[in-house]
Amino acid sequence: MGQINIIATSAFGLEACVKREAIKLGFKNIHTFDGRVEFTGNEEDIIKANLWMRCASKILIKIGEFKAVTFDELFEGAKALNWGDWITVDGKFTVTGKCVKSILMSVSDCQAIVKKAVVEKLKSKYNVPWFDETGADYTIQVSILKDIATLTIDTSGSGLHKRGYREIALEAPIKETMAAAMVELSFWNKDRILFDPMCGSGTILIEAAMIARNIAPGINRKFACEDWERIDSKLWKQARVEAYKAIDYNVMPKLYGSDIDGDAISIAIENAEKAGVDDCIQFSVLPLQKAKLMGDYGCLISNPPYGERLGELKQVEDLYKSLGNLMRTNSTWSTYIITSMEYFEKLFGRKADVKRKLFNAQIKVDYYQFYGPRPPKDWGKTE
Ligand SMILES: C[S@@+](CC[C@H](N)C(=O)[O-])C[C@H]1O[C@@H](n2cnc3c(N)ncnc32)[C@H](O)[C@@H]1O
Known part of the structure; x- marks a missing residue:
């Protein structure tokens, strides 16, 4: 299935730390952007990133990226992606969203459209009329920045700051x-x-x-994937x-x-x-x-x-x-x-x-x- 595009999200200002970790872990084709570091890898790299990255916030898989200025473009673009490479027939998939500096600014509409597009795509792959969604969690995010929609699936589940050793929190603990x-x-x-x-x-x-x-850092916790x-x-x-x-x-x-x-x-x-x-x-x-x-x-x-x-x-x-x-x-x-x-x-x-x-x-x-x-x-x- 080829190389997977992986995103390590980062708190603003920590991108350089996350990039350094990606280099140290031997990931390939590393590119840094505001709030995230992208690289390519395989399934083992997804595991490695979740288990070993100390400064990243989450590890996501980038399913696709395309320009969308209308709801139709968003629907068609999302439907064209290979969701079935990851999401199983029993998969539970919720869609979260954010829109920044874009023509499409209604987050709830974008979420609903992407959900519909993913359902349509999976229906044709699995040949079923509906989905029970009783299986593993696949949290999809539609993120639209300056009219470019990026669609990802979250591999981490709860944020990577949750290491499993700090159950009782004080008033102002640092992440x-x-x-x-x-x-x-x-x-x-x-x-x-x-x-x-x-x-x-x-x-x-x-x-x-x-x-x-x-x-x-992730040795004592569970991850969505x-x-x-x-x-x-x-x-x-x-x-x-x-x-x-x-x-x-x-x-x-x-x-x-x-x-x-x-x-x-x-x-x-x-x-x-x-x-x-x-x-x-x-x-x-x-x-x-x-x-x-x-x-x-x-x-x-x-x-x-x-x-x-x-x-x-x-x-x-x-x-x-x-x-x-x-x-x-x-x-x-x-x-x-x-x-x-x-x-x-x-x-x-x-x-x-x-x-x-x-x-x-x-x-x-x-x-x-x-x-x-x-x-x-x-x-x-x-x-
Ligand atoms: C922002 S919190 C630190 C949180 C910490 N980094 C953590 O991970 O939980 C600031 C801490 O400074 C402590 N503090 C305030 N005044 C202090 C003082 N005069 N001497 C020592 N500690 C003090 C507070 O009790 C509080 O635990």
Whole structure:
């Protein structure tokens, strides 16, 4: 059936991270667009992308793309595609949609038209008058951008940020995909200390531990396409066995997390246990104002409160000033902070070396990166 066009969707600003992951996983014909990275591959690559991509939001299959400025064009274009290559006679197929800067702007009409077109196409393939839709899930998306309709099927099911280790959420947890990207975008590696002094449920530290130990982010969850007939369940089994074999529990990164909130720390410990990394993260209940930097050349990576809630601003401003004071106690450390506060650098007391625009749960934020010096070549060998 030839090569499959695969799309890894991405939060805005993380496309470069997703592209880097696609290259590392050996995917072919990689192209980057706003909010997505496309590549080609086979069924095993779909499994690999779902199991191993840490920063992507979802893995979709692109069934087709065509210009549509009328409902007729949308219907005929959708009907011409080979839906039966994927969707089985008992398949349950719902259609989601979005329309941006296009002549066709009624999302619900576009969804209904695509559904009708897919039904017509499948009727002719399977020679049946109707579909019970009692089988596996095939969520189709019709996405129309500047009059170009892209039709996809979602292979992931729930978003890839759902790793399976964070069942209890705190009030403002960062998405696991974003936390992984914060770590990947930093100069941290398993030989350097990593400290999150406002760690909440521990997501950044847990993601770092999983990176250090080469734990596949999707190893403990299920994906929509695991139930699909076209993707042999043996391939899934094999990929999971290989992923388990790839884990290196001998790697012992030095990871520290603290938070003023004791309940958050209890949740963080529980999450780290579920992720299989509790033995390499030390958590403690501690206000940032009392935190100390241990060792040299460490990285502080954190997602502090943003001061957006009523009455919180002054407290958060003071918190950011305290953070600046803490980091001035050891100039070998690097600091990485995500926040929506536009004058963060002023409060922190230093201009960032790099500032990257991102979106964290629809909030426009910056990822501020303050670099310490590179560790000497022989550093760490004698410690
Ligand atoms: C946005 S949340 C962090 C969420 C975290 N990244 C996660 O994955 O759950 C900010 C955290 O900062 C903590 N915090 C606020 N003030 C603090 C302080 N003075 N010292 C330490 N932690 C503080 C809060 O308790 C909260 O858990």
